[in-house]
Amino acid sequence: MDSPLLEPYRGPALQLPNRAAMAPMTRARADDATGVPTPIMTEYYAQRAAAGLIVSEGIWPHRLGKGGPGVPGLTEPAHVEGWRRTTRAVHASGGRIFAQLWHVGRVSHPDILGGEQPVAPSAAAISHGQIFTASGLKDYVVPHELSTAEVAEAVESHAAAARNAVDAGFDGVEINGAYGYLIAQFLSDSANLRTDGYSDHVRFAIEVVEAVAAAIGADRTGLRISPDNPLHDIVESAPGPRYHRLLGALDGMSLAYLHVVQSGTYAALEDLRPRWNGTLVATYDGPEPGSREQAETALRTGLADIYAFGRLFLANPDLPRRIAAGAPLNAMRETGMYGGDAEGYVDYPCLSG
Ligand SMILES: Cc1cc2nc3c(=O)[nH]c(=O)nc-3n(C[C@H](O)[C@H](O)[C@H](O)COP(=O)(O)O)c2cc1C
Numbered sequence: 001m002d003s004p005l006l007e008p009y010r011g012p013a014l015q016l017p018n019r020a021a022m023a024p025m026t027r028a029r030a031d032d033a034t035g036v037p038t039p040i041m042t043e044y045y046a047q048r049a050a051a052g053l054i055v056s057e058g059i060w061p062h063r064l065g066k067g068g069p070g071v072p073g074l075t076e077p078a079h080v081e082g083w084r085r086t087t088r089a090v091h092a093s094g095g096r097i098f099a100q101l102w103h104v105g106r107v108s109h110p111d112i113l114g115g116e117q118p119v120a121p122s123a124a125a126i127s128h129g130q131i132f133t134a135s136g137l138k139d140y141v142v143p144h145e146l147s148t149a150e151v152a153e154a155v156e157s158h159a160a161a162a163r164n165a166v167d168a169g170f171d172g173v174e175i176n177g178a179y180g181y182l183i184a185q186f187l188s189d190s191a192n193l194r195t196d197g198y199s200d201h202v203r204f205a206i207e208v209v210e211a212v213a214a215a216i217g218a219d220r221t222g223l224r225i226s227p228d229n230p231l232h233d234i235v236e237s238a239p240g241p242r243y244h245r246l247l248g249a250l251d252g253m254s255l256a257y258l259h260v261v262q263s264g265t266y267a268a269l270e271d272l273r274p275r276w277n278g279t280l281v282a283t284y285d286g287p288e289p290g291s292r293e294q295a296e297t298a299l300r301t302g303l304a305d306i307y308a309f310g311r312l313f314l315a316n317p318d319l320p321r322r323i324a325a326g327a328p329l330n331a332m333r334e335t336g337m338y339g340g341d342a343e344g345y346v347d348y349p350c351l352s353g
Contacts, residue, residue, distance in 0.1 A: 035073030049095030058102025087169030105182030180232030228264025
């Protein structure tokens with residue numbers, strides 16, 4: 001069946017056989033004590049190698065960046081060795097995979113961080129909701145406000161993890177600046193109450209992107225943002241001007257891509273696409289999984305060059321083939337979404353034949 005999702009993408013940095021990417025999804029199956037990826041994770045990603053591009057689950061670039069049990073890391077040689085198994089398997093199956101670097105900042109807990117306090121731009125706790133730890137749901141704690149020197153260390157940790165990602169065989173990295181985690185905390189009014197140079201909301205994001213691009217090349221560096229997304233108590237007054245400024249600083253850098261999650265009331269894709277000359281990956285986030293129709297419209301209208309599906313790829317390892325065949329899609333089950341074993345993880349069927 002004809003679909004723009006099945007057309008190859010030939011960008012300055014990325015060459016992909018199709019435009020249906022797999023969005024980053026935390027599945028919490030790494031060894032919790034060490035953050036080392038487990039063999040079943042290799043099987044999961046290799047099953048999805050038909051994606052134009054796989055973006056891995058969020059991976060912590062710093063020991064204090066971990067946001068939950070079973071989330072993998074990319075700071076130690078053992079992490080690099082573990083991820084190498086996965087990148088080899090994805091490449092052997094004909095795929096491409098970027099590592100998502102995910103520092104959660106204040107969206108963590110001492111129970112997740114071996115007793116250490118989470119860090120953030122300011123000592124402002126999340127007041128809504130609770131965080132999942134190995135011993136159940138806990139209230140958020142007041143985070144430690146990063147000193148200016150500690151901010152520099154946080155920036156550098158992204159560059160070091162990016163080098164590890166390339167060492168582990170990833171084709172590039174996506175920096176997670178979305179969903180209220182550390183970079184989005186700096187971008188916000190509610191979590192960034194600083195009075196030093198980082199009171200400029202976009203500065204930390206720009207420094208992280210520059211450091212990663214300097215470490216592994218701009219052509220292997222992507223950035224994910226979710227303007228106006230309120231998750232984790234994030235408030236961004238006037239997201240438009242804020243993100244215009246961010247894009248203004250990054251547009252000339254020839255990054256691999258900008259990944260825009262559209263979810264709030266602000267029409268991020270419509271507003272930002274004309275301000276971004278590089279490759280744009282889009283994801284719509286709402287109660288229902290982003291659909292084939294939404295993706296095709298975004299591609300046809302030029303709002304996006306590539307579309308990243310989350311939940312549809314979770315439940316359909318062979319999503320591009322199903323799109324090509326016009327075949328029905330597996331429904332996602334709630335079982336095994338975060339943590340657990342093979343169930344709900346590597347047991348979704350592919351089309352036969
Ligand atoms: C199980 C699950 C885990 C997720 N983990 C991450 C993550 O680690 N990093 C991230 O940027 N987004 C994460 N997301 C958000 C997805 O990448 C995507 O933006 C969202 O699911 C909307 O796309 P969809 O409607 O196609 O699922 C996650 C989503 C799901 C369902």
